[in-house]
Amino acid sequence: MPTPAPSPDGASAHARTAARATAQARAAAPALAALPLPARARLLRGLSHALGENAVHLAAVAEEETRLGTERLRGEIRRTQAQLEMFADVVEAGAFLDVMIDPPDPAARPAPRPDIRRMLVPLGPVAVFSASNFPFAFSVLGGDTASALAAGCPVVVKAHEGHPRLSDLTRELTAATLPAGVLSVVHGRETGRSLVTDPVIRAVGFTGSTSGGRALFGLANSRPDPIPFYGELGSLNPVVVTPAAGAARGADIVRAYIASVTLGQGQFCTKPGLLFLPAGHGLEDHLRQGIAAVQPGPLLGDWISTAYRATLAELAAHPAVRPLHLAEEPDDPRAGAPALLTTSAEEVRACPELLRECFGPASLVITYTSADDLLDTLHTLPGGLTATIHGQEREDELLVRRLSAALSAGRLVWNGWPTGVAVTAAMHHGGPWPATTSPLHTSVGSRAVARWMRPVAYQNMPEELLPEPLQRANPWNVPQQVDGGP
Structure with missing residues (x-):
C-alpha cells in the first residue's frame, strides 16, 4: 500500500x-x-x-x-x-x-x-x-x-x-x-x-x-x-567455491559460510547472499545441519522483519528454487529464522528475478556444472560491495584469474569472508551499481x-x-x- x-x-x-x-x-x-x-x-x-x-x-x-x-x-x-x-x-x-x-x-x-x-x-x-x-x-x-x-x-x-x-x-x-x-x-x-x-x-x-x-x-x-x-x-556479495577447494575443505567452508550469513542476524551490507558450489558437491547435509543449528534472533525492527519474511517467502515459492532449510516463523514478529535455498546457475541466468537481496539471515546456494557455466552466470550478477573466492592456490590459478575478472565488486576476498570491514587506508567499501551510486x-x-x-x-x-x-x-x-x- x-x-x-x-x-x-x-x-x-x-x-x-x-x-x-x-x-x-x-x-x-x-x-x-x-x-x-x-x-x-x-x-x-x-x-x-x-x-x-x-x-x-x-x-x-x-x-x-x-x-x-x-x-x-x-x-x-x-x-x-x-x-x-x-x-x-x-x-x-x-x-x-x-x-x-x-x-x-x-x-x-x-x-x-x-x-x-x-x-x-x-x-x-x-x-x-x-x-x-x-x-x-x-x-x-x-x-x-x-x-x-x-x-x-x-x-x-x-x-x-x-x-x-x-x-x-x-x-x-x-x-x-x-x-x-x-x-x-x-x-x-x-x-x-x-x-x-x-x-x-x-x-x-x-x-x-x-x-x-x-x-x-x-x-x-x-x-x-x-x-x-x-x-x-544493496549488495548480493557472491561467494564462489572452486571444485578443488570444495573437495579439500568443503565442510569447513560451509561452516564458516553459515557463520558469516547469520552474523548479526544477517543484517550486514556485506552478508554473503549467494554461494556458488560445484554440482554434486555433497555438502547438503552440512548446509542443512549448520543452518538449522542457528537460533532465530531479533531483527532491527518490524519493517525489516516484515520485508525479510516477505522476500524469503517469494524466493522460496519460485519454481526454480528448492528449500534446503526453512524453519517455521518465530512467534516474535520482530525475529527472523535463518534459511537456505538452492537453485542452479542455469536457472539463475534464465530467472534474473532470483538475484535480489534478502536482508536477514538467509542465502541462496547456486550449483554450477563447469567453469563456463559458472563464469557465464557471474557475468549476469549486479555489481556488489564484495565478492569472495575460495580456491586452492596451485590448482586454481587460471580459474581464479578468470573469476577475478568476471566478478564485479569493490572488494575481492580470497579464502575469507566479507563480513567485517577493516577501517584502513587501503579499504574500499563501495562498488558498481546497485552496491553504490x-x-x-x-x-x-x-x-x-x-x-x-x-x-x-x-x-x-x-x-x-x-x-x-x-x-x-x-x-x-x-x-x-x-x-x-x-
Whole structure:
C-alpha cells in the first residue's frame, strides 16, 4: 500500500526543520573550513573521547532501541572511536588536501607556463543519512560524519527512525565539543527529503535500501543544481567455491559460510547472499545441519522483519528454487529464522528475478556444472560491495584469474569472508551499481574524506592571497607536490 502524500502544511513544516539546520550549517561553514588542521583534528579526537566517556550509557540506550546486544554495541562504539581517531590522523598529516604546485616556466613551449597551485577544498554543508544496522559506526558520529568533518564540512544528520533517542543523545553528549552549527540532527523521512533538495546542502551520504536510496538519488539529481549523492544501497556479495577447494575443505567452508550469513542476524551490507558450489558437491547435509543449528534472533525492527519474511517467502515459492532449510516463523514478529535455498546457475541466468537481496539471515546456494557455466552466470550478477573466492592456490590459478575478472565488486576476498570491514587506508567499501551510486569512492577508510571535497586551481595568485597550504611558507606544514615531484 503506497504511503499517503504529506499535506502541504506538513511538507512545509519538514522543509522548515531542514532549513533551520542547514542555515546553522551554512553559518558555521567558513570558520570550520578555515580552522587550522591541528585544531580540526582536536575536534575529531574530542568526539572520540566523548563517545568513550559515555559508552556505557550510549550502549544501554542503543540496546533498548535496536536489540543488537550490548557486547556488539560496545564494540561498535570502539570502532566509531577508531574511525574518528583515524580521520584526526589524516587531518594532521595534511596529505588529504592533495596539494600540487607547478611553478611558472617562461621557457615552456608552446607557451610560457603560469604559476598553478591546486588543492582540495571542502564542498560546504552536507547531509548524512544514518543506517539502521550500525547505530554508531554509520550514524550521527559514524564514518560519513567523521570524514565530512575532517574535510571541513558541517554536517546535518538525518537520524534513522530505528534509533531516534540514541541519535539525539549522541548529539547532546558531544555538543560541547563542536562549535555551533557544525553538527545537527533532524528526524523524519520528509525532513530527509527536504534536506536533499535544500540549496545549502552540497552533497549527501546515504546507507540504506535500494528503493529509498534510489528515490533520494533522483532528488539529488533533479535539483536545479544537482549535487553528489554517495549512496550505499544493496549488495548480493557472491561467494564462489572452486571444485578443488570444495573437495579439500568443503565442510569447513560451509561452516564458516553459515557463520558469516547469520552474523548479526544477517543484517550486514556485506552478508554473503549467494554461494556458488560445484554440482554434486555433497555438502547438503552440512548446509542443512549448520543452518538449522542457528537460533532465530531479533531483527532491527518490524519493517525489516516484515520485508525479510516477505522476500524469503517469494524466493522460496519460485519454481526454480528448492528449500534446503526453512524453519517455521518465530512467534516474535520482530525475529527472523535463518534459511537456505538452492537453485542452479542455469536457472539463475534464465530467472534474473532470483538475484535480489534478502536482508536477514538467509542465502541462496547456486550449483554450477563447469567453469563456463559458472563464469557465464557471474557475468549476469549486479555489481556488489564484495565478492569472495575460495580456491586452492596451485590448482586454481587460471580459474581464479578468470573469476577475478568476471566478478564485479569493490572488494575481492580470497579464502575469507566479507563480513567485517577493516577501517584502513587501503579499504574500499563501495562498488558498481546497485552496491553504490558512485563506485569511484569509499565510505570506509581514510579515502572517504575525498567525497566531501573538490579541487581548485589558483593561477598567478599573489602569495598573500593564497590559502595557507599553497603558500611558499606552508604555515600548515602540509605535503606539497612541486613541479610533478614526489
